[in-house]
Amino acid sequence: MLQAHGTSTRIGAAMQPVMDVEDLEAFLDREFPQIHQDGRIYSVEAVGPGTARMRMRVGPRHIRPGGTLSGPTMMALADIALYVAILAHVGPVALAVTTNLSFNFLRKPEPHDLLAECRLLKLGTRLAVGEVNLLSDGAADPVCHATGTYSIPPRK
Amino acid sequence: MLQAHGTSTRIGAAMQPVMDVEDLEAFLDREFPQIHQDGRIYSVEAVGPGTARMRMRVGPRHIRPGGTLSGPTMMALADIALYVAILAHVGPVALAVTTNLSFNFLRKPEPHDLLAECRLLKLGTRLAVGEVNLLSDGAADPVCHATGTYSIPPRK
Amino acid sequence: MLQAHGTSTRIGAAMQPVMDVEDLEAFLDREFPQIHQDGRIYSVEAVGPGTARMRMRVGPRHIRPGGTLSGPTMMALADIALYVAILAHVGPVALAVTTNLSFNFLRKPEPHDLLAECRLLKLGTRLAVGEVNLLSDGAADPVCHATGTYSIPPRK
Amino acid sequence: MLQAHGTSTRIGAAMQPVMDVEDLEAFLDREFPQIHQDGRIYSVEAVGPGTARMRMRVGPRHIRPGGTLSGPTMMALADIALYVAILAHVGPVALAVTTNLSFNFLRKPEPHDLLAECRLLKLGTRLAVGEVNLLSDGAADPVCHATGTYSIPPRK
Numbered sequence: 001m002l003q004a005h006g007t008s009t010r011i012g013a014a015m016q017p018v019m020d021v022e023d024l025e026a027f028l029d030r031e032f033p034q035i036h037q038d039g040r041i042y043s044v045e046a047v048g049p050g051t052a053r054m055r056m057r058v059g060p061r062h063i064r065p066g067g068t069l070s071g072p073t074m075m076a077l078a079d080i081a082l083y084v085a086i087l088a089h090v091g092p093v094a095l096a097v098t099t100n101l102s103f104n105f106l107r108k109p110e111p112h113d114l115l116a117e118c119r120l121l122k123l124g125t126r127l128a129v130g131e132v133n134l135l136s137d138g139a140a141d142p143v144c145h146a147t148g149t150y151s152i153p154p155r156k
Numbered sequence: 157m158l159q160a161h162g163t164s165t166r167i168g169a170a171m172q173p174v175m176d177v178e179d180l181e182a183f184l185d186r187e188f189p190q191i192h193q194d195g196r197i198y199s200v201e202a203v204g205p206g207t208a209r210m211r212m213r214v215g216p217r218h219i220r221p222g223g224t225l226s227g228p229t230m231m232a233l234a235d236i237a238l239y240v241a242i243l244a245h246v247g248p249v250a251l252a253v254t255t256n257l258s259f260n261f262l263r264k265p266e267p268h269d270l271l272a273e274c275r276l277l278k279l280g281t282r283l284a285v286g287e288v289n290l291l292s293d294g295a296a297d298p299v300c301h302a303t304g305t306y307s308i309p310p311r312k
Numbered sequence: 313m314l315q316a317h318g319t320s321t322r323i324g325a326a327m328q329p330v331m332d333v334e335d336l337e338a339f340l341d342r343e344f345p346q347i348h349q350d351g352r353i354y355s356v357e358a359v360g361p362g363t364a365r366m367r368m369r370v371g372p373r374h375i376r377p378g379g380t381l382s383g384p385t386m387m388a389l390a391d392i393a394l395y396v397a398i399l400a401h402v403g404p405v406a407l408a409v410t411t412n413l414s415f416n417f418l419r420k421p422e423p424h425d426l427l428a429e430c431r432l433l434k435l436g437t438r439l440a441v442g443e444v445n446l447l448s449d450g451a452a453d454p455v456c457h458a459t460g461t462y463s464i465p466p467r468k
Numbered sequence: 469m470l471q472a473h474g475t476s477t478r479i480g481a482a483m484q485p486v487m488d489v490e491d492l493e494a495f496l497d498r499e500f501p502q503i504h505q506d507g508r509i510y511s512v513e514a515v516g517p518g519t520a521r522m523r524m525r526v527g528p529r530h531i532r533p534g535g536t537l538s539g540p541t542m543m544a545l546a547d548i549a550l551y552v553a554i555l556a557h558v559g560p561v562a563l564a565v566t567t568n569l570s571f572n573f574l575r576k577p578e579p580h581d582l583l584a585e586c587r588l589l590k591l592g593t594r595l596a597v598g599e600v601n602l603l604s605d606g607a608a609d610p611v612c613h614a615t616g617t618y619s620i621p622p623r624k
Contacts, residue, residue, distance in 0.1 A: 072544040228388040
């Protein structure tokens with residue numbers, strides 16, 4: 001029941017990334033080469049305190065009739081970007097596992113690159129929670145907003 | 157990222173309750189007397205393998221103009237009922253904490269008793285997930301559907 | 313399926329409130345007096361382009377053992393605050409109806425006033441979507457994050 | 469705010485499909501050929517009152533190290549299956565648009581065919597809501613549970 005909540009080890013301004021863009025790219029290449037199965041479409045653009053931004057280079061595979069992007073294209077980027085945001089703050093030792101993803105689809109995406117702007121809401125010892133806005137490159141309003149919860153395995 | 161998931165200790169047909177209706181009522185009275193602050197409105201009606209049903213006796217406090225129930229009335233019942241469903245299967249030792257609740261409001265509730273029919277989707281060592289349909293007593297279609305995730309503290 | 317999305321009439325910087333704090337307070341008093349059934353605990357503090365902030369004055373009724381707030385207290389405030397944020401931008405003619413609310417409970421709230429900081433993600437002709445961070449007064453990190461979807465009735 | 473809800477035209481036992489498996493397969497082939505871009509992996513297996521079941525034939529593209537399935541594989545199937553369940557009950561005239569999808573990832577999927585068992589929770593004139601359990605073929609417990617909301621365009 002809604003009673004009490006676990007201790008958060010790093011919160012708010014105190015959230016500091018421990019991996020930079022190069023560290024994150026190298027980690028993804030080594031541990032998750034399958035995200036590149038359609039070419040190097042995902043890249044990490046920036047990390048900051050409690051934040052991360054990724055870009056997805058859109059190709060013919062992701063475009064739908066009417067010149068929009070498929071839903072799974074957006075959902076895959078949101079999951080990878082939130083994972084990267086957590087990884088950047090927890091470090092390369094832990095394997096976070098997605099337990100919940102909730103999407104609100106807001107507008108029709110353009111057939112352009114898609115940006116994912118993540119913000120961590122909580123970074124606890126067992127669970128991390130973040131939100132992400134997905135934006136068509138060059139547009140001001142998000143096409144999709146998502147929140148995700150990730151289970152962080154016990155560290156030895 | 158979506159990779160692998162923790163071990164579930166009890167699943168499907170193997171989910172067996174370890175507390176019965178009387179155990180659960182006694183536990184709630186002892187540990188959460190505050191749920192009775194508006195009278196004894198909540199009661200546990202049934203528990204089964206992976207399931208639980210609760211009833212909320214509706215009073216003037218919960219009724220809104222137009223003869224419907226307030227949203228917080230429904231949300232409070234969903235949270236308590238999912239908590240009870242987990243408790244029934246985990247036993248009175250652990251204090252599960254709500255980490256996520258997602259509601260779809262489907263129909264206008266009648267100003268009658270509200271039933272909560274819960275089903276556990278996962279009962280892991282660290283997280284439990286369940287769904288609940290809320291129904292106006294005597295009606296066939298749910299007024300609200302919710303899913304909830306609860307963090308289960310480590311057992312010593 | 314994930315294909316195309318309805319036209320949004322007001323987006324981003326173009327979202328301009330059409331009711332101010334006094335308008336909103338007067339509207340709530342007239343149309344929803346039941347929110348004051350435990351005293352005048354809810355107040356609108358600010359509205360801006362695409363945003364609104366509400367305060368909930370916490371009383372003994374909302375406090376739980378251990379000096380924290382009940383979950384329904386948080387959920388009720390989130391729903392009211394998102395409703396007010398939409399109302400501020402749509403005007404007093406329409407009756408928005410909650411269709412979905414999703415909560416991530418992040419930290420244990422303090423037994424202090426609770427603030428709700430809302431941001432609209434979409435304000436379409438049929439659906440409005442917003443997010444809200446709930447914060448204990450004086451604290452930097454949210455205790456709860458929620459997203460909500462509201463159905464906006466056809467205007468005559 | 470949580471006040472009142474729109475009229476549902478078909479509810480509960482009264483939900484009757486108006487398209488059968490062959491109708492649905494033909495509609496998908498004609499309108500959404502892009503779902504077959506990796507081969508004919510999706511098939512409609514059954515429709516019933518308020519329900520639909522789809523199967524996804526899993527190939528090397530969907531399998532991840534450790535012999536599990538990728539998250540986007542599961543999310544894409546859930547969205548298509550809910551869309552098909554709604555289509556089966558609304559008929560081929562309307563283009564439903566996904567507005568919300570919420571996923572709880574429950575267990576590690578096996579590298580087998582994935583089944584999607586859908587149930588409609590509401591079929592209104594403007595919004596349809598459904599839930600879906602995703603199961604590895606041959607297993608008893610769902611690997612993922614999702615709920616989805618779809619906006620139904622006005623019919624002329």
